[in-house]
Amino acid sequence: MAHTLLLDAQWDLTVDAGGNIASVTGPYAIAQTVANAVRLFTNDAYFNADRGIPHCDIELGHKPPYSILRTRILQAARAVEGVADATVTFDRDERKLGGEILLTLTDGTTANVEF
Secondary structure, three states: OOOHHHHHOOOEEEOOOOOOOOOEOOOHHHHHHHHHHOEEOOOOOOOOOOOOOOOHHOOOOOOHHHHHHHHHHHHHHHHOOOEEEEEEEEEEOOEEEEEEEEEEOOOOEEEEEEE
């Protein structure tokens, strides 16, 4: 079962009622891990620099083809343990890039990740 630290809306650690660092399991943990994987830049993971998406090469300062970005996001999402399949939809705004990733988990449940 997926297990990770619980992050708040600002991507900061949270504490539980006992004052300990909070953690989360299940579909929410998998969705949060996918969100982390999609936001990870190549060379940013200290112990595994190959992980991540080369965001600087793709979209920063460029208007990337959505097909390339979709493929890279899907690869990152599907590489997360517990994810059986994923689909990506984009919010096409001229000033920012965002959208949703719909996850189908290996237990058959679904989860949604906004980016």
